[in-house]
Amino acid sequence: MATESGQAYERLPEDETAPLEILYEDSYVQVSTRALVIKRYYFPSFGSRAIPWNKIEWVHLARDANVKCYELKDWGMGIGSIWWNCRSRLIVRGTRPYTLKINGLQNTLASNIVVKVKTAWIRPGSYVDRPDLAMAAIGQLIYRNHPHSN
Numbered sequence: 001m002a003t004e005s006g007q008a009y010e011r012l013p014e015d016e017t018a019p020l021e022i023l024y025e026d027s028y029v030q031v032s033t034r035a036l037v038i039k040r041y042y043f044p045s046f047g048s049r050a051i052p053w054n055k056i057e058w059v060h061l062a063r064d065a066n067v068k069c070y071e072l073k074d075w076g077m078g079i080g081s082i083w084w085n086c087r088s089r090l091i092v093r094g095t096r097p098y099t100l101k102i103n104g105l106q107n108t109l110a111s112n113i114v115v116k117v118k119t120a121w122i123r124p125g126s127y128v129d130r131p132d133l134a135m136a137a138i139g140q141l142i143y144r145n146h147p148h149s150n
Contacts, residue, residue, distance in 0.1 A: 063109035
């Protein structure tokens with residue numbers, strides 16, 4: 001694992017000359033042609049985790065990955081095998097200034113992704129602002145990088 005300006009990264013593909021194209025990005029994830037980057041992942045440094053596409057087995061919304069309520073956590077690992085990046089999942093900002101609301105379980109499961117990394121027991125998890133756009137970009141890159149897509 002290498003560090004670059006305080007950010008922790010897994011080893012990315014050697015072809016650094018390939019153009020970096022970002023298909024989706026928000027405050028929590030970045031979907032680029034090189035890797036899926038989960039921001040605010042490592043504790044306590046808030047470092048990002050970059051997972052190269054050739055290391056990813058699958059990515060699902062939390063509801064499709066059959067995530068249970070006891071597996072959720074604001075940062076770190078709950079009871080289960082998912083390490084979540086830093087973000088409040090159950091208590092979120094309300095629509096009016098200075099208000100909070102409880103996010104329902106179904107909304108929480110529909111707005112978080114879970115990544116299965118090949119040969120890893122711990123699965124990274126992250127909130128995404130636009131799950132539909134993020135999953136479309138992720139699906140495109142998983143298909144493109146699948147060994148049988150050539």
